[in-house]
Amino acid sequence: MKPINALDTQSEHTELIAFTAAYTNYLSALKSQKTAAAAKYQAAQREDESKFAKIELNVVDIFEKMYSASVAKLPKEAKTPSASHTLKEAEWQAPLKETYLGFFEKIPTAWFQNLEKCEQFDCVQEAHVERVKIAQMQAIKATFVDMISAVEKEAIHD
Amino acid sequence: MIEDQVKFFKALADASRVRIIKSLMESPMYVELLSERLELAASTVSFHLKKLEDVGLVTKEKDQYYIIYSLNSELLSKSLGDWLKGENANVSEEDGREAAYRQKILDTFFKFNQLKSIPVQRKKRLVVLEHMVEAFSKDRTYSEKEVNLIIADFHDDFATLRREFINEKLMTRENSIYTRVK
Numbered sequence: 001m002k003p004i005n006a007l008d009t010q011s012e013h014t015e016l017i018a019f020t021a022a023y024t025n026y027l028s029a030l031k032s033q034k035t036a037a038a039a040k041y042q043a044a045q046r047e048d049e050s051k052f053a054k055i056e057l058n059v060v061d062i063f064e065k066m067y068s069a070s071v072a073k074l075p076k077e078a079k080t081p082s083a084s085h086t087l088k089e090a091e092w093q094a095p096l097k098e099t100y101l102g103f104f105e106k107i108p109t110a111w112f113q114n115l116e117k118c119e120q121f122d123c124v125q126e127a128h129v130e131r132v133k134i135a136q137m138q139a140i141k142a143t144f145v146d147m148i149s150a151v152e153k154e155a156i157h158d
Numbered sequence: 159m160i161e162d163q164v165k166f167f168k169a170l171a172d173a174s175r176v177r178i179i180k181s182l183m184e185s186p187m188y189v190e191l192l193s194e195r196l197e198l199a200a201s202t203v204s205f206h207l208k209k210l211e212d213v214g215l216v217t218k219e220k221d222q223y224y225i226i227y228s229l230n231s232e233l234l235s236k237s238l239g240d241w242l243k244g245e246n247a248n249v250s251e252e253d254g255r256e257a258a259y260r261q262k263i264l265d266t267f268f269k270f271n272q273l274k275s276i277p278v279q280r281k282k283r284l285v286v287l288e289h290m291v292e293a294f295s296k297d298r299t300y301s302e303k304e305v306n307l308i309i310a311d312f313h314d315d316f317a318t319l320r321r322e323f324i325n326e327k328l329m330t331r332e333n334s335i336y337t338r339v340k
Binding site for chain 2: 044045046047048049052117118120121123124125128131132
């Protein structure tokens with residue numbers, strides 16, 4: 001395994017910081033978009049759609065907080081690589097993916113269960129709310145996976 | 159019933175639903191077509207249609223692969239005055255309030271037809287028991303095991319609920335055979 005002292009140790013920090021900045025920018029933009037949509041629908045007297053936009057905003061909020069928690073949970077060596085650490089130990093992508101993507105499995109479990117029940121009991125309106133939450137969660141997850149995959153690919157090419 | 163009338167106006171008080179009604183005034187349509195015309199997600203259109211259906215403004219009919227939604231023209235042709243006077247003149251205000259009260263209790267204590275908790279207050283408990291006893295046929299008898307199984311579909315504490323059916327005279331028990339009171 002390649003020792004980390006063969007690399008610029010600072011680059012590991014920079015990469016994580018840059019990724020976090022890009023990803024949180026995406027989430028912030030998404031939040032602004034949902035806030036604007038909720039206001040637009042409200043002004044257009046589309047109360048229910050305004051409510052859905054607020055639900056989507058809440059979902060973005062949840063996964064933004066979970067991202068911060070995932071970064072905080074990263075092993076020390078992944079956040080602050082030192083000369084004694086191997087490259088593998090200094091990798092932040094894998095532990096970040098494991099922790100953060102874990103929230104995408106855990107949090108929506110109840111949403112999926114509710115959706116199943118709503119469909120079973122023909123609760124169309126409640127089912128729609130669960131679908132809105134699930135669709136927003138999946139969109140955030142897909143973007144995260146795309147963004148981190150791009151970073152991983154770059155790392156391989158480097 | 160005033161509650162129903164309020165629900166009706168609430169269903170109308172949304173720009174997207176008014177647009178759906180206007181589209182359906184042209185001709186009956188299926189969800190995907192409405193979704194395309196109004197530039198709304200199909201699931202959002204279904205949500206709105208359900209609200210309109212609940213207040214009787216829209217009806218649906220299955221046509222091969224699609225469910226076609228139509229406006230209830232009979233309801234729409236009524237004058238607002240006639241409608242506000244109430245079409246169910248035989249339903250008294252008191253009956254309406256009682257029905258709304260019972261529905262509220264059922265909505266509070268049941269989720270997905272599961273009893274969340276047994277109401278402590280007798281009046282509420284009776285409403286819940288009267289709803290549950292509907293799961294039993296009046297035309298046959300049940301063994302205790304069968305009664306337990308049916309109650310267990312609603313709540314785990316079948317012993318308490320079974321006793322309550324007897325206490326409230328909703329069922330009778332003779333030699334461990336249960337019968338729903340007619």
